[in-house]
Amino acid sequence: MSLLLLRLTIGFYSVGLLHSFLTIITRKKTLFRVALAGICVGFLCHLLAISMAWFETRHPPIDELQGVLSFFALMIVLAFLLAYARYRLDSLSVFVFPLAFILTLAANLTSEPSQPFPEILGSLWLYLHVPFIFLAYAAFFVAFASGLMYLIQENELKRRRPQAFYYRLPSLEVCDELGYRALSIGFPLLTLGLVAGVLWQAPWELDKKIIASFSTWIVYAVLIAYRLSEGLRGRRAAWMSILGFILILATFFGTRSQGSAHPFIQ
Amino acid sequence: MSLLLVGLSHKTAPVEIRERLHFPDSSLQEALQRLTSQSAIAESLILSTCNRTEVLAHSADAQRGVMLVRNFISDFHRQPERSLHPYLYDLTHSEVVRHVFRVASSLDSMVLGEPQILGQFKTAFSLARRIGSVGDALSPLIHRAFFVAKRVRSETAISSAAVSVSFAAVELARKIFDHLSGRTVLLMGAGKMSELAAKHLISQGITQLLVWNRTYRRAVEMARDLNGEAIPPEELFRHVERADILICSTGSPGFILTRSDGQRLIHLRKNRPVFIIDIAVPRDVDPEVNNLDNLFLYDIDDLQHVVDANLKQRLREAHVAEAIVREEVQSFIKQARGLDVAPAIVSLRRHWDAIRREELARNRKKLGALNEQQEAALEQLTRGMLNKILHGPISEIKSLGQDPAAEQKIAAIKRMLGLKH
Incomplete structure (x- = not known):
């Protein structure tokens, strides 16, 4: 049942993908309302799918790759919907919808046989660690996307010859503010997620993923500290948000931990 | 019963003719009543702006209706009909639908996509409705035209880009700061140009205005007129950091703001962005300043380039809008x-x-039981x-x-x- 719902979700998200695709090709906002409706329905469907999976397996479905990818996609859509409700930023959809689609599709394709539930994972801390980390990742993705929009719009303004992006993208102020908001939501969540991870694993051994996670944490800590103390903003802040998210991707997909703590990245 | 439209616009008639056939608001009621008192004209509406005068009507016979409306226009304005002949166009049936949709969507306007026409159209419609010259025959068409205009505006960017230099400057400021309320403008140089620019920005929501000028007296005068604050000549650099937008128009022969000034400015502002509009000739600001982060410099030519790009953008959008109109005309008909x-x-x-x-x-009776x-x-x-x-x-x-x-x-x-x- 949950698998069926997940497939349905992919169907709804694909409308969003189509919107992003057409919008990039025609350089015009295309099908946005339909896509937004699709994403909203898809989100509910997705939420239901994850709840069903929880009900079916009797534990939160976030301890293998499939569940984690699907949860990540859900968090990203949630972050988009929140940002959209506040700023009416339809341009963000071009970044968010394809990622949500790809992650959900990947979750659906990697239907690896349900692994025996590793003993090390059966802890309350895990169930705090994973959601916090992925909520943070979703927020950082929004920061990444707004950084990208900032850089494109800044380039248009600096060149003084407006082209299609100038008309479609939001103002620098909004990109910057959204990026900052996303960071200031994402950073505490990342911190909590890492703390929960430490408590869950204690006594802990260093795996590559843990090292990479802490490096990411430091990058974001530096970024936020700079912003608060010296007013780092604009172009450089945008670049740092982008760098931070690349580090996150590296942490998530790049490090293959040998231990059993993050076994889903084999 | 059929639709017809007789009119003239900036495309067919020069202003000397347009002004002669203009219906001022005060005479509209009388005109509509006279028009619909003729039995062959069932319903009518007059749209009269500075760029067009058009009479839309519903009549039993389109050809006869066109003749009546043409006669009416020449009678009402006391112009011999023959003299109007080269300027008036008449449309019937589906041509009317297409034309009305295009006018409401501002595709037939002098400045493509300007938004006023829809408001003028709505006023004309509500007047005609009040008088009773518009009823079941014309109302659906006009309501649909408003709907099409709305669709065009929301689905294309035809009205979004500024097509005058001063609007382009405001639009750029919005692309940087998002909104202008609570922002501060500093006028460097209290000339006519900067005064105009300042008035425009104030009308768009700027709340704080600083005026600096080499002769302090002039700065004080202008600050008083515009409800701003005058800055003494020697204190410029103490105040410049307060400004989000700088409008430079001094008569200085060399640069007033150099690259290193720009660096200092950004540093003082803790990287908050600054938008500098240099309308002085010769220029007041070193163009190098634009290479600094968080600083956006536009001179008068740059603004003109933005306007040109915006016009091109409107033309591109107009193609999309025309497609929408075509589709709507078909479905309406x-x-x-x-x-x-x-x-x-x-x-x-x-x-x-x-x-x-x-x-x-x-x-029935003959058939019996x-x-x-x-x-x-x-x-x-x-x-x-x-x-x-x-x-x-x-x-x-x-x-x-x-x-x-x-x-x-x-x-x-x-x-x-x-x-x-």
């Missing part, structure tokens, strides 16, 4: 015909059914005959839905079958 055809069919059936009943009643089954058979027999007879004409009428000459053909069929209207 289809719908209107669908509505037109239905009453013809109903009246035809009703007329013949009445004849059937009459004949049946007249001859009948049982229930026989009664039913009789009813079925007459009804069946009627249906078979009417089947041909009715399906012919139904098929006329897409025919441009549907109205005349339907009238002919009705006449043949004994219906007057």
